[in-house]
Amino acid sequence: MGDFDGALVEFRKALVIKEQALGKDHLSTANNYSNIGLALDSKEDFGEALVEHEKALTIRKKLLGDHSPVTAESYHNIGAVMYRSGDYNTALVNFRKAHEIREIVLGKEHEYTALSSDWIADTVANIST
Numbered sequence: 630m631g632d633f634d635g636a637l638v639e640f641r642k643a644l645v646i647k648e649q650a651l652g653k654d655h656l657s658t659a660n661n662y663s664n665i666g667l668a669l670d671s672k673e674d675f676g677e678a679l680v681e682h683e684k685a686l687t688i689r690k691k692l693l694g695d696h697s698p699v700t701a702e703s704y705h706n707i708g709a710v711m712y713r714s715g716d717y718n719t720a721l722v723n724f725r726k727a728h729e730i731r732e733i734v735l736g737k738e739h740e741y742t743a744l745s746s747d748w749i750a751d752t753v754a755n756i757s758t
Contacts, residue, residue, distance in 0.1 A: 633668045640665045656699070659688035666706060675714035682706045698741070701730035708748065717756045724748045 644661040651657055666681035686703035693700055708723030728745035735742055 631671065633672045636668045637665060637672075640668060654688055654691060656689070656692055659685040659692075659703075662688070663703065663706060666710070670706075670710050670713060673713070675710050678710045679707065682710060696730055696734055698731065698734055701727040701734070701741070701745075704730065705745065705748070708752075712748070712752055712755075717752050721749065721752045721756065724752055 640661055644658065644665065647655065647658045647661055662681045662685040666678045666685065669675075669678035669681060682703060686700065686707065689697065689700045689703050704723045704727035708720045708727060711717075711720035711723060724745055728742065728749060731739060731742040731745055
């Protein structure tokens with residue numbers, strides 16, 4: 630298992646620097662929020678992970694709009710947190726949003742579009758059980 634606590638310390642240090650140097654509404658800042666969310670998700674701190682991923686999503690939507698692969702990544706990450714926490718219905722909404730964006734922007738045959746389809750299928754299977 631990785632040192633997620635150590636990673637969080639470093640991600641948070643980088644976040645402070647990026648917020649000071651680049652501002653709170655910068656893609657690099659959003660990427661740090663996302664990285665913090667991924668580390669928290671790995672620690673199964675789902676509530677805090679969700680907060681960080683939502684911060685990343687807000688910035689990405691503001692800067693890139695609703696139809697960006699990077700915005701889709703945020704929806705996917707939120708879906709993954711909700712899936713791992715057992716909230717399959719909310720996970721499904723987010724996976725479908727990521728899929729919709731990826732299908733429009735990347736195309737139906739792209740690997741990330743297929744990845745979204747896999748997550749949707751798995752989530753539907755868990756809702757049905």
